[in-house]
Amino acid sequence: MYPNPVNRLGIGALLAYYDIAPARPAFAFRSFMKKIASLVLGLGLVLGATTGTQAAIPVYGFMVKNTYPHDPGAFTQGLFFKDGQLYESTGQKGQSSLRKVDLKTGKVLQKKALADEYFGEGSTAVGDNIVTLTWQSNVGFVYDAKTFTMKSRFNYKGEGWGLASDAQHVYMSDGSNEIRVLDPRTLEEQRRIQVTAEGKPIPQLNELEVVDGEIYANVWGYDVIARIDPASGKVVGWINLAGLLPPDKRGTTSVDAVLNGIAYDAKQKRLYVTGKLWPKLFEIELVKMQK
Numbered sequence: 001m002y003p004n005p006v007n008r009l010g011i012g013a014l015l016a017y018y019d020i021a022p023a024r025p026a027f028a029f030r031s032f033m034k035k036i037a038s039l040v041l042g043l044g045l046v047l048g049a050t051t052g053t054q055a056a057i058p059v060y061g062f063m064v065k066n067t068y069p070h071d072p073g074a075f076t077q078g079l080f081f082k083d084g085q086l087y088e089s090t091g092q093k094g095q096s097s098l099r100k101v102d103l104k105t106g107k108v109l110q111k112k113a114l115a116d117e118y119f120g121e122g123s124t125a126v127g128d129n130i131v132t133l134t135w136q137s138n139v140g141f142v143y144d145a146k147t148f149t150m151k152s153r154f155n156y157k158g159e160g161w162g163l164a165s166d167a168q169h170v171y172m173s174d175g176s177n178e179i180r181v182l183d184p185r186t187l188e189e190q191r192r193i194q195v196t197a198e199g200k201p202i203p204q205l206n207e208l209e210v211v212d213g214e215i216y217a218n219v220w221g222y223d224v225i226a227r228i229d230p231a232s233g234k235v236v237g238w239i240n241l242a243g244l245l246p247p248d249k250r251g252t253t254s255v256d257a258v259l260n261g262i263a264y265d266a267k268q269k270r271l272y273v274t275g276k277l278w279p280k281l282f283e284i285e286l287v288k289m290q291k
Contacts, residue, residue, distance in 0.1 A: 001100070002067065003284075006246050008128065011081060012233075013181065015022075015220045021031045021233075029133045031195040035068040036252075039041075041070060042046070042170065046193040047273045048127075051173050051287070057197060057198070057235055057236065057237060057238055058101050058236070058238070058288060058289075059238045059239075059240055059286045059289045060207055060227075060236070060237055060238065060239045060286040060287060060288050060289060061188075061240055061242065061284050061286075061288075061289045062239070062240075062241060062244065062283050062284040062285065062286060063284065063285045063287055064283070064284055065189055065270075065281040065284060065285050066282070067280055067282055067283075067284040068103055068104060068105075068106060068222040068280065068281045068282075068283075069105060069106030069140055069280065070106050070274050070278055070279055070280050070281040071101075071106055071108065071278070072252070072277055072278065072279040073095075073257075073277070074088060074090045074093045074095075074099075074161050074250055074276075074277070075090045075091040075092045075095065075256065075276050075277060076088060076089075076090060076091075076207075076260050076261040076274055076276050076277075076278070077089050077120055077121045077122055077123070077133075077162075077207065077273060077276075078121065078122040078123030078132065078162065078163060078207060078261075078262075079122065079207065079209075079261035079263040079272070079274065080123065080125060080164070080187050080209065080237035080263050081263050081264065081266070082125040082130070082145060083264045084102060084132050084265065084267065084268075085102055086101045086102070086103045086263060086272075087099065087101065087123065087125070088101050089121070089122065089123035089124075091102070091114045091119050091120045091121060091135065091276075092119060092121050093117065093118065094116045096113070096114040096119060096131060096134075097111050097112060097113045097114060097231055098111070098112040098114075098120075098123060098132055098143060099103055099112075099119065100141075100148075100151075102273075107198055110146035110148060111148075112143065112150075114134075114141075116273065118134045118137055118139075119134055119135040119136065119137070120132060120134060120135075120136055121133040121135050121161055121162070121163075122160065122161060122162035122163035122164075122173070122207060123163055123172065124164050124165040124200075124208075125163055125165065126142075126165050126170060126184050127142060127184070128144070128145050128146075129142050129143075129144065129145055129151065129218040130142070130143045130145050130148075131143075131163060131170065132163070133156075133160030133161070133162075133163055133172065133185065135159055135160055135161075136159055136160075137156070138155055138156060138157065138158075138160075139153055139155055139156075140153065140155075140156065140187065141154075142187075146185060147171070149200070154186075154187045154188075156172070156180075156189070159174045159175055160172065160174065161173040161175050161181070161205070161206050161207075162205065162206050162208040162217065162218070163271070164208035164209050164210045164215060165184065165209060165210065166210045168184070168218075169181050169182065169183075169184065169190075169230075170182040170183075170184050170187065171193075171208055171210070171215055171230070172208075173205040173206060173207075173208055173217065173219070175203070175204060175205070175206070175247030176203050176205070177194060177196070177202050177203045177265055178192045178193065178194060178205075178216065179192065179195060179205065179208070179217075179228070179230075180192050180193075181193065184217070189207060193215075193228070193230060193233045194233045195217070195226070195228055195233045195234075195235065196233055196235065197226070197234070197235035199261050200214060202219065202220060202221040202226060202235060204219050204222075205217045205218070205219065205220075206218040206219065206220040207256065207260050207261055207262055208262070208266070209263060209264050211227075211261035211262075211264045211271065212230060212266075213228050213230075213235075214227050214228060214230070214236065214240070215227075215228040215230065216228070216262050216264075217291070218259055218260050218261070218262060220258065221248040221258060222259070223240065223243075223258075223259050224238055224239060224241065224242075224259075224282055225238070225239045225241065225259075225262060225273075226238060226239075227239065238250055239286060240258055240289070241273065241284075243274065244273070245261070245282075246280060246282060249280055250275070250279070251261060251278075251279045252275075252277050256276050257275060257277040257278065259268055259273065259274075259276055260274075260278055261273060261275060261276075261281075269285070270282055270283055271283065272284070273284070
């Protein structure tokens with residue numbers, strides 16, 4: 001526990017307080033402008049607030065357990081395990097696909113390409129099916145998990161970003177601070193979770209994964225994963241992955257090569273992460289940090 005002078009700051013300043021920086025130099029100017037606006041607001045809040053302390057959100061670092069090859073052409077949008085097998089969905093029009101991937105070699109074992117008109121997004125296993133989203137087409141697809149045959153499609157309003165599921169619900173992000181809760185049978189929206197940290201909405205939630213009852217979410221543009229309590233929507237932990245794969249080691253100058261992709265092998269209790277266009281996929285172990 002330690003004093004929290006940045007309660008209710010914007011995401012840029014809030015993450016900066018926890019020593020979490022933007023993922024790439026290309027994001028610096030946009031992040032800088034966000035921080036300036038947030039700090040102006042935050043300064044007024046801090047000066048006008050009564051003094052006091054609040055338990056800080058825990059921050060976790062990482063230890064790399066294993067490193068595996070990853071297709072550097074894969075614009076990773078979804079990553080998950082089903083029955084011990086790794087699956088991935090990728091984006092970009094004309095390049096979007098659903099894939100079954102060999103973890104150790106990175107080899108694509110099975111692939112289903114989306115029509116060129118679609119920009120693929122998140123994916124997750126739901127029973128014997130795999131559900132995927134598209135970015136701005138307002139449509140998702142349901143595939144047979146074994147054959148990748150399309151079984152049905154469904155519609156939703158707004159953008160599709162990330163997907164995750166547990167035994168009772170499907171969780172969907174749309175780039176905002178809201179996570180939609182879908183019925184796993186009908187994929188109709190039931191409610192929304194408002195995600196906040198220190199009382200401030202945390203937008204840009206991207207790829208999702210359910211890990212031991214929490215929702216892990218990539219925050220787009222940052223080398224960070226938010227650990228979210230699905231009951232309250234509160235961020236209960238930050239995973240700072242800065243330095244996992246520095247920009248100059250990503251093998252591309254693309255500004256899109258950001259951290260994105262979380263997969264949890266629940267049976268083996270192993271956590272994996274990667275990024276868009278990254279040449280590597282990592283098994284990591286979380287290490288709680290002290291500030």
